[in-house]
Amino acid sequence: MSANTPLAQQSCAACRGDEPSLTQPEIERMLPLVPEWQVVTVANVPRLRRTFRFDDFAGALAFTQQVGELAEAQGHHPVLRTEWGKVRVDWWTHKINGLHNNDFVMAAKSDELFSA
Amino acid sequence: MSANTPLAQQSCAACRGDEPSLTQPEIERMLPLVPEWQVVTVANVPRLRRTFRFDDFAGALAFTQQVGELAEAQGHHPVLRTEWGKVRVDWWTHKINGLHNNDFVMAAKSDELFSA
Numbered sequence: 001m002s003a004n005t006p007l008a009q010q011s012c013a014a015c016r017g018d019e020p021s022l023t024q025p026e027i028e029r030m031l032p033l034v035p036e037w038q039v040v041t042v043a044n045v046p047r048l049r050r051t052f053r054f055d056d057f058a059g060a061l062a063f064t065q066q067v068g069e070l071a072e073a074q075g076h077h078p079v080l081r082t083e084w085g086k087v088r089v090d091w092w093t094h095k096i097n098g099l100h101n102n103d104f105v106m107a108a109k110s111d112e113l114f115s116a
Numbered sequence: 117m118s119a120n121t122p123l124a125q126q127s128c129a130a131c132r133g134d135e136p137s138l139t140q141p142e143i144e145r146m147l148p149l150v151p152e153w154q155v156v157t158v159a160n161v162p163r164l165r166r167t168f169r170f171d172d173f174a175g176a177l178a179f180t181q182q183v184g185e186l187a188e189a190q191g192h193h194p195v196l197r198t199e200w201g202k203v204r205v206d207w208w209t210h211k212i213n214g215l216h217n218n219d220f221v222m223a224a225k226s227d228e229l230f231s232a
Contacts, residue, residue: 061188064181068173069177081195081198082184082195082197083194083195
């Protein structure tokens with residue numbers, strides 16, 4: 001897998017927990033690749049966050065299920081907040097208390113599910 | 117449907133938006149019926165909240181789906197926060213910015229799904 005492979009086509013690499021988090025310059029270089037996402041900090045840990053909009057509750061619930069299945073398949077799990085008309089997705093890497101390339105991969109894959 | 121019907125067997129009544137919220141004494145009288153739930157206040161609106169625990173992400177996601185389908189069936193929708201090993205459920209009634217008997221019914225029905 002080349003570094004030029006689009007994010008959404010990459011897979012989550014096993015994260016051993018002894019890898020460094022992405023640095024702030026690295027995060028800033030990657031964010032334009034997932035322009036709908038923003039970095040928010042919760043309990044001192046940066047997360048990638050996007051709120052996806054739907055016409056009703058059923059659409060939001062179906063998307064939650066899709067992202068959840070993607071998470072299971074990749075072995076990397078988000079926090080999903082589902083309510084009427086929207087799903088807020090947060091990706092970060094618990095093992096390193098920070099952001100990893102995997103989180104950007106999962107953000108791009110989530111975008112792809114939404115556009116599909 | 118008698119007032120003595122267990123909460124979990126009741127259905128959500130149509131909420132027209134001109135009904136009063138439950139008063140604090142009414143809430144306190146009903147809370148013991150759903151002892152795993154607590155009242156939290158978010159943006160000045162009381163909600164019923166419970167965090168359900170699971171062994172993994174898949175269990176949490178499956179429960180989210182079950183509660184979501186229940187919500188669709190009853191026409192009353194929660195906020196569901198799904199993550200590895202837990203689902204936090206908030207019930208309240210948007211139309212009245214408060215708690216309604218329906219929220220207690222949905223809390224009891226959620227408990228029943230969890231125990232099933």
